[in-house]
Amino acid sequence: MNALDYLQFVLAPQVVNGLALGVAVVLVALGLTIIFGLLDVINMSHGEFYAVGAYLALALGAAHIDFWLLIVLVPVLMLPLGMVTERLLIRPVFNTKDRHVTTLLVTFGLALIAEDVLKLIFGPNTQRPPTPIPGASEIFGIILPNYRLFLIAIGAVIVAGVAFVVYRTRLGAMVRAAAYDRNMAASLGVPVSLVYSGTFAFGVALAGLAGVLLAPIYSIFPTMGRDFILLAFTVVIVGGMGSIWGAVVAGLLLTQVQALASLVISPVWTDPIVFGTMVAFLVFRPQGLFGRLGHA
Amino acid sequence: MLDRLTLSMRASHVLAALLVVAALVLAVVGSAIGDTFYLRLATEALIFAGLALSVDLLLGYSGALSLGQALYFGIGAYTSALVLMKVPSFWLAMGAAAGMTFVCAIIGGLIANRVRGVYFALITFGLAQVVAKVVYNIRDLGASDGMIGIPVIDIGIGPFSVSAGNPVGFFLVVLVIIMALYAATAYLLDTPFGRVLTALKANEKRVPFLGYSVWRARMVCYLAAALIAGLSGALYPMLRGFVSPELMFFMTSGNAVISVILGGVGTLVGALYGSVFLVIIKSVIGSWTDHYLIIIGLLFMAGVLFMPKGLIGFVRPHVERMIAPRHLRETRAPEQDAPLKAEEVKP
Numbered sequence: 001m002n003a004l005d006y007l008q009f010v011l012a013p014q015v016v017n018g019l020a021l022g023v024a025v026v027l028v029a030l031g032l033t034i035i036f037g038l039l040d041v042i043n044m045s046h047g048e049f050y051a052v053g054a055y056l057a058l059a060l061g062a063a064h065i066d067f068w069l070l071i072v073l074v075p076v077l078m079l080p081l082g083m084v085t086e087r088l089l090i091r092p093v094f095n096t097k098d099r100h101v102t103t104l105l106v107t108f109g110l111a112l113i114a115e116d117v118l119k120l121i122f123g124p125n126t127q128r129p130p131t132p133i134p135g136a137s138e139i140f141g142i143i144l145p146n147y148r149l150f151l152i153a154i155g156a157v158i159v160a161g162v163a164f165v166v167y168r169t170r171l172g173a174m175v176r177a178a179a180y181d182r183n184m185a186a187s188l189g190v191p192v193s194l195v196y197s198g199t200f201a202f203g204v205a206l207a208g209l210a211g212v213l214l215a216p217i218y219s220i221f222p223t224m225g226r227d228f229i230l231l232a233f234t235v236v237i238v239g240g241m242g243s244i245w246g247a248v249v250a251g252l253l254l255t256q257v258q259a260l261a262s263l264v265i266s267p268v269w270t271d272p273i274v275f276g277t278m279v280a281f282l283v284f285r286p287q288g289l290f291g292r293l294g295h296a
Numbered sequence: 297m298l299d300r301l302t303l304s305m306r307a308s309h310v311l312a313a314l315l316v317v318a319a320l321v322l323a324v325v326g327s328a329i330g331d332t333f334y335l336r337l338a339t340e341a342l343i344f345a346g347l348a349l350s351v352d353l354l355l356g357y358s359g360a361l362s363l364g365q366a367l368y369f370g371i372g373a374y375t376s377a378l379v380l381m382k383v384p385s386f387w388l389a390m391g392a393a394a395g396m397t398f399v400c401a402i403i404g405g406l407i408a409n410r411v412r413g414v415y416f417a418l419i420t421f422g423l424a425q426v427v428a429k430v431v432y433n434i435r436d437l438g439a440s441d442g443m444i445g446i447p448v449i450d451i452g453i454g455p456f457s458v459s460a461g462n463p464v465g466f467f468l469v470v471l472v473i474i475m476a477l478y479a480a481t482a483y484l485l486d487t488p489f490g491r492v493l494t495a496l497k498a499n500e501k502r503v504p505f506l507g508y509s510v511w512r513a514r515m516v517c518y519l520a521a522a523l524i525a526g527l528s529g530a531l532y533p534m535l536r537g538f539v540s541p542e543l544m545f546f547m548t549s550g551n552a553v554i555s556v557i558l559g560g561v562g563t564l565v566g567a568l569y570g571s572v573f574l575v576i577i578k579s580v581i582g583s584w585t586d587h588y589l590i591i592i593g594l595l596f597m598a599g600v601l602f603m604p605k606g607l608i609g610f611v612r613p614h615v616e617r618m619i620a621p622r623h624l625r626e627t628r629a630p631e632q633d634a635p636l637k638a639e640e641v642k643p
Binding site: 042089092093098100101102104105106108109110111112113115116117119120226230233234237266268269271272275278279282 | 355359361407410411413414415417418419421422423425426429430433434546550553557587589590592593594596597600601
């Protein structure tokens, strides 16, 4: 095999598959990083919200609701869920001294419950919704499934949309102001309490959206949230807590590291390599690639 | 001079003594009616109580939440299993497990102690996940099946010998070891070093001004916690005759955290009670539904939100009042959190 063939038949598909996984991870990490950046809350139940989104899509899909409608409908349905979670579980402990640890523990408890409730309602078996866009296309001699191409495209659109809202709208300015200094933001008339629950709900809705989009590739099962959550946390740490661009760059970078490393070594060892990358980042740049939301 | 901290630790010791009495009663009753199942279950509860104790040492005293303490539990268990397959010696297995855990904890501690707060929690979580996944895929360690067929050993203690296959005998051996770990932890916290840890949790920024190295205190705490987890883990294969990667999974670490929260953070004895309590609920609720996690999750969230001191928080003040000398008995304990609440929490 010459170098060109290697490039075309081994390297390029690996890079593109890594890119699809990267977009998936970025979609999951996006909500996580926004919630952390604003509220300082590590949402351990984020993976379960992702699973809830996927199951909602499955249940509504069984009722013959079109996939394209689900992409809008599921996140909208997730909003009140996130709102209620923030009001009932985060708010009561938000002003205590150990709020990082306390909120992490509360959301961990929620994750336990959510996982078991999903198992109770939908059963423990793995289910796979039909691929909404079947077939494959050939690009530069590489054959790629259409749905993965669609995922990469819509992922880019979603990231751009979220970045636009956070960095270019009045609403986003309120969110960033509240993240930077909530007392000052409150005295300037920003409804901080509403911004908090709204942002939490927005992060949860993003997790649900990721669930709808990724279910056709990665299947649906009650513990599906666990598969992505470690990688998502890694992405959030490397990218900088709360940074959208950080999440994107770190997500794509780490999944490429994983994809390319698995060409050279046994896939078993790719996880330690990705984790090692995170440790290296923590050693040399503890604040992450891009720093925090609202801070610069 | 007896201060409040010493007093509450003494109350913990009284509760620990109560636990020992209860365990001895169980051992007598169990051996009288020839029970195996409940004694084995109680032994397992005690082994996981050791893991919970290590989580409480980190969370309750240095303020570091570890979401991956099962890593050292698993390392202890695998080392012990490997040694027992070659040489069926209890003391060799325990020694090897301690040594292996210690070496791994130095590496883990160097990584995890670079950061604090939630980052610490996430790093420990990640470390355990990554190592568990590697073990899950190494064929020499039994991969996903784990290792089975670990021989039943005889534990030589001086002139006596107890078989690990004897439910009562092994239960008592585990009881002695876990209580020894409890006592060692309590002793460690009573030394000047222990007070540095307590100071660390109260105000980390001021500790260096007093001339103590924060990093060193955190590291020693981390190593001690890892050793406790490793030694507890080393007992596991002797009880069950197998080890599996599940011992390192997040669920194991998570259960230890749940035990600590339900029992009471920063009380040491709460970790032991919490672990026993968790095993009891699991087997009681588990006998009529598979979905016991919903109930445990609800209890856990209620514990975090409404009872920050856990079960022990209800009982220990009464014990304190009973054992307190007169000059401490009349005055009410000052609200410890009050001055800290006033401080603005920096985002």
